[in-house]
Amino acid sequence: MEHERRKTRAWVLHPELKSDPERRVAGPALEEAVSLARALPDLDVVGSEIVRLARPHPGLLFGTGKVEELKQRIKEADAELVLVDGPLSPVQQRNLEREWKVKILDRTGLILEIFSDRAATREGVLQVEMAALSYQRTRLVRAWTHLERQRGGLGFVGGPGETQIEADRRAIDEQLVRLQRQLDKVVRTRTLHRAARAKVPYPIVALVGYTNAGKSTLFNRLTGADVMAKDMLFATLDPTMRRVALPDGPEVILSDTVGFISDLPTELVAAFRATLEEVLGADLILHVRDISHEETDEQAADVATILADLGVADDRPMFEVWNKIDQLDEDGREAAIARAARDEHVYPISALTGEGLDVLLQAVATALVGRRFEDELHLTFEDGRRRAWLFEQDVILSEDQTDEGFTIRVRWTEKQARRYAAL
Incomplete structure (x- = not known):
């Protein structure tokens, strides 16, 4: 019997910048960062904490006293990886790695790791590789010695310093061009498939929402498909499409999409635009919200921002699906149902128990074909x-x-x- 692969011990830090007027509530933000870390099967989260800062230190992010204090805790926990829930400059990352003697990933690096772990289709894999290379290119100031050691005899000549960085950048740029060509072919194939599907008179209904809102659970309940619906962030990365016959209504194509997340790095929004293009062509969008989450309104605002960035027009028909009402207490549940009743575009449901789904599906059918x-x-x-x-x-x-x-x-x-x- 094979031994289970040893997991990397990870410590999660959420820097709360008091100077940032748009900072998120620290508690839920740290929880989300820990969930992100747990989405990687190779990580074992051994500790997490909020680090409050008046302002970021240019060379280390944290002040020298805090760096020393954290070093002790990381050492005591025997952590091998520190995840910083926010952006780190290449210089900050290099300096912290030297101080703490561990590998460090910032939020973008972690999300890229998850995307890389989850991407299933050829297109998804290519887009992850491109996003990862673009990210890596910006960090060559830190990485050249590491790259030089690893590459040995792969034809990269020139000593360390600027020459090596330029060689690495050129190699990355050439790889990006190759990947873009492959991606263009894949996208062309998808366009042909979409054109063929357009001849089938099925409307497209796209599920969108903050990651972990329950989209995949809803998708599975409606289609009987076995899409991964674990309680982890980014459980779904590539759109999954299935045909569904609505009760007393038309047949539709239901599309489950990657979950959105706050502070999604811009290079990732760009890289996954094609993955989300089914949303752009959808006849109806169902915005699935975890109504039991304490930051449900902030999450909804993040989703609205990303949809706007993707070019989804305000006039596109959209319903809000308030999921997980089964997780509210009785008063909260009644309040949510009463609030939803005042808006014809809001439907409270539980994808887990099926409550409210018949009303939602009737509304979808009516919206698509009329009463x-x-x-x-x-x-x-x-x-x-x-x-x-x-x-x-x-x-x-x-x-x-x-x-x-x-x-x-x-x-x-x-x-x-x-x-x-x-x-």
Whole structure:
């Protein structure tokens, strides 16, 4: 029996900058950073803490006294990796690694590791590689000695210093060009697939939301698909698409997308734009929110910002799906349901228990095809074409033959009624 791979012991730090007017509430931010770390199967989080700073130190981020204090705690915990939940300059990263004698990753580096671990499709893998190379390129001031040691005889000539950094940059730029060519081919193939799908008359419904809001759990419940829906951040990275027949409504293509997250590094938004392009082409967007989370409003604002950055117009039909109402206490649950009732675009549900899903699906069907109503039609025997059309549309509730022809009860939309009249 194979031994389980030893996990890397990680310590998570959330720097709370008092000078930053847009800083997030420190407690939930640290929790999210720990969840990010736990999303990597090779990490074992052995400690975490909030570090309050008046202002960032240019060379070390933290003051020298705090650096020494943290060094002791990291050493006592026998941590091998420190995750700093925020941006680190290459100089700060190099200096802290020297001081603490451990590997250090900032928030962008950690998210890239998770993306790399999760990406499943060819496109996702290519985009992760490109984002990682772009990030690495900015850190060559720190990395050249490390790169030179590792590369040995791979044809990189020149000694250390500026020459080596330039050689590394050139190598990265050449690799980026190669990856971009491959990505263009993959995207072209996807465009062809999308064009083929556009001929299928199924509307696209895209699930979007903050990471861990329960999108994959909802997707699985609606489609019966086995998409990874673990309680971890970024459980889904590549859009997963399935056909779903709405009750008493049309068939739709449901698309589950990567979770959004606050302070998502800009290079990652750009790298994953194509992954999220299904959202741009969606007929209806379902914004899934974890309504039980204490920062649900801030998370919703982050999602709105990223959708705007992606170019999703304000006029795109969108419902808010308030998920996890089963995790609220009785008062909170009743308050959320009462608030949702005042807005026709908000639907409280539990993807886990199924509560509220029938109302949501009815609303989706109505939004996509219009409200349905019942009608009685009288057709003569000569009306074969109209009768065949009704069967094609699957709107017939009952049919009785009479002496003159047929009496047919239908349930249809205004649009179908108009098309029938024009036959």
